[in-house]
Structures are given as structure tokens and as C-alpha cells.
Amino acid sequence: MRKKHKPSTSNTTAMKRMMRNPYEYHHNLGMNYTLITDNLIVGSQSQKPEDINHLKKEEGVTYILNLQQDKDVEYWGIDLKSIKRRCHKLDVRNMRRPAIYFDPNFLRNILPKAVSSLEWAISEGKGRVYVHCTVGLGRAPGVTIAYLF
Numbered sequence: 001m002r003k004k005h006k007p008s009t010s011n012t013t014a015m016k017r018m019m020r021n022p023y024e025y026h027h028n029l030g031m032n033y034t035l036i037t038d039n040l041i042v043g044s045q046s047q048k049p050e051d052i053n054h055l056k057k058e059e060g061v062t063y064i065l066n067l068q069q070d071k072d073v074e075y076w077g078i079d080l081k082s083i084k085r086r087c088h089k090l091d092v093r094n095m096r097r098p099a100i101y102f103d104p105n106f107l108r109n110i111l112p113k114a115v116s117s118l119e120w121a122i123s124e125g126k127g128r129v130y131v132h133c134t135v136g137l138g139r140a141p142g143v144t145i146a147y148l149f
Contacts, residue, residue: 030047030051031044031046031054032044033132033136035059036144039125040118040128040144041129042131043131044133044134044135044136045066045073045133045135046078047078048082049085052064052083052087052090052092055092056092060127060128061128061129062091062092062093062128063093063095063124063127063129063130064087064093064130065095065096065129065143066097066098067096067097067098067131067133067139068099068133076134095117095121097110097114097143099139101133101139102138111146114146115143115147118144
């Protein structure tokens with residue numbers, strides 16, 4: 001049986017310290033996201049299969065670009081296998097480009113591949129792309145900004 005991890009404020013505290021801003025992640029409030037362009041949404045992690053239902057039905061998402069590392073997913077107790085199964089069932093393509101949280105080499109190491117994946121998904125023209133990391137305030141916006149420019 002998989003051990004459930006209890007969300008704590010340590011991740012939020014670390015994020016606020018590293019980013020020098022007051023943003024907080026409230027896992028218990030569920031996903032939060034923003035429509036950036038007609039075909040691009042940026043947000044926080046999907047937490048359960050029902051989140052995929054919402055993204056597909058309400059937002060027209062057909063591709064998800066997940067920038068989380070395995071340890072991010074494990075920390076929050078996310079059942080990634082059930083989310084992937086729901087994506088498959090709903091014909092939502094789930095792509096992963098794990099990026100290290102607060103890594104100074106992020107731009108050099110993962111940004112080109114992540115932007116390429118995002119560009120490809122958008123060019124397919126089959127629906128919206130949902131780009132997410134854990135909180136939706138660092139890695140996902142970084143990849144999105146790079147794609148836009």
C-alpha cells in the first residue's frame with residue numbers, strides 16, 4: 001500500500017523564500033490555472049483523475065505537458081498512474097519533461113526540450129495544451145514564456 005504524504009507548508013515556505021514573493025500554494029483548494037492564449041493554459045498539478053475530466057470537458061484540453069519530477073508527485077501523494085489512465089481513456093496526450101524545482105541550470109537542461117514539446121502539441125491543432133508543474137508559478141510559466149518569445 002502506498003503511503004499517503006501529508007501536505008505541509010514547507011514547500012510553500014521554500015517557494016516564497018526562493019522566489020521572494022508572497023504567492024502560496026494551497027493544495028487543498030485543488031487545481032488553479034490561467035488561460036494564456038486560445039490554445040494554451042498554464043497551471044498547477046492535476047491531483048486526481050476527475051481533474052482530467054474537467055480539463056477535457058470544460059477547457060478542451062487534449063495535451064498535457066507535465067514538468068514535475070517524480071519526487072514532486074510523491075510528495076503530494078498524487079496517483080500519477082490513475083491520472084495517466086484517465087488521460088488515455090479521454091484521449092488526452094500526457095507528456096512529461098521533468099524539470100528540477102529552483103534549478104539554476106533549468107534553462108540550459110530542459111527548457112529547449114520542453115518548449116519543443118509544447119510547440120509540437122500546439123501545432124497539432126487538436127485542442128488546448130495544459131502546461132503544469134506543481135504550483136504553476138515557476139517551471140510551467142517559464143516554459144510558456146520561452147515558447148511565446
